[in-house]
Amino acid sequence: MASQTQTVREQSVISAEAAPRLWPGLWAIFAKEVRTELRTRELLVTTAVFALTVVFMFSFSFDPTSEESRHIGPGLLWIAFLFAGTLMLEPAFLREQSNDTLAALRLAPIAPTAILLGKALSNFLFLSITEVLLIPVFVVFYNVGVASVLPGIILVCVLGTLGIVIPGTLFSAVTAHARMREMLLPLLLLPILTPILIAATEATASLLSDPPEWPSMGLKLLAGADIIFLIAAYFLFDSLLEE
């Protein structure tokens, strides 16, 4: 019976090959995550509201006049993204744990890396949506223009968000079992993400400066960090899923 089910799944999900292939599994996980989120919408709504609150609260600790906000704005924005991302990543595997579905995922004939990458991709989507919602609010609140440098901002956001979600998804997989996990994940993650915070903040700052500068060094550092994180996560994730 079990082998029958498996055969059926193999045929439906990953074609008829013996070795589990990466892409169909990755896509299946990604689609599942998005479907779950669309049904509840709790993750996106709470993350967006949280990020909004952070940006709002910052306006009390600094006097955000236009000139000053050019200096502190980018850092503020990325701190908000980083906190929002860290909080959002925590439930990524907790969801699986409360229903004990991680065991099922592990048994599924898909590459373990597909679970990581599928989840990282869905987290990337959710965090990007949060950023898309947050940036216009930031522009209005802090009176900074991004329209002329939008392609650059998008590129920084894509690379920065990748840098947050790859290690984030990796470590949320294991902290799901820890005590005080809500605290442990940020503690593990934030120091690791220092390069992302610095590079993304500086890249955004030079794009918002007057006149705007193309942050080639910042983008290179972000891309380099993304690649290093991806390689490390790729090789380490298998061992994290084993029991």
Next chain:
Amino acid sequence: MSPNRILWLVVKLVAALWMAAAGYAIFFIAPDESTMHAVQRIFYIHVSSAWTAGVGFFCVALAGVLYLIKREPRYDWAGIAAAETSLVFTTVVLVTGPIWAKPIWGIWWTWDPRLTSTFVTWLMYVAYLLIRTLVDDKQRRAVLCAVYGIFAFADVPLVFMTIRWWRGQHPSPVLAGAQPGSGLDPTMKAVLFFTWGATLVLFAVLMRARFRLEAIRGETEELRQQAEDRAPAIAAVSNP
């Protein structure tokens, strides 16, 4: 006494004598620095501790890799031992640094690349130690520690590079002298390497003590588990 214990007793003695000799060398053999005078002598402890901590963090990553390949608890024990000992040496670096900086730079701390990346590294390995206390399952804890140790070690150069680029845009206090490679006096260099040797042996002694503690803890846990497993059986036999 087993030969192994005698060997470690000798190593401990060597560590004690070598540290004492290094202390003597720092204060009486190393020449006086022309502008900083006595304050500069903290440099030998500071730099050798930093190098030793670097070696230690490499050991953490190495133990992590070995654990993931072989899955033997002793590599997990080695990882925690190396991490905790290196953290002590990093703390020494972070404490001796400001003591030197205050009279020389006039400030305790500056957000210079080296200082900032050392501090971030310190934070990472504190988080590593927190994993030990917050994850109960032995296997999971070991795997998470191994993975985090490797990840953190790969991240440190990245942290340093970004911070150097970032702070490179702003003026920072000039590192006054005392940089290896910038015309260090031969005697000073000899004293530095001599002190580094002492701290390395000290590191080995401390790490081995921590390793033994962890091994004994692991064994105790194992025995307690066995006793608990057997207890109902024993109770059933004695009270039929």
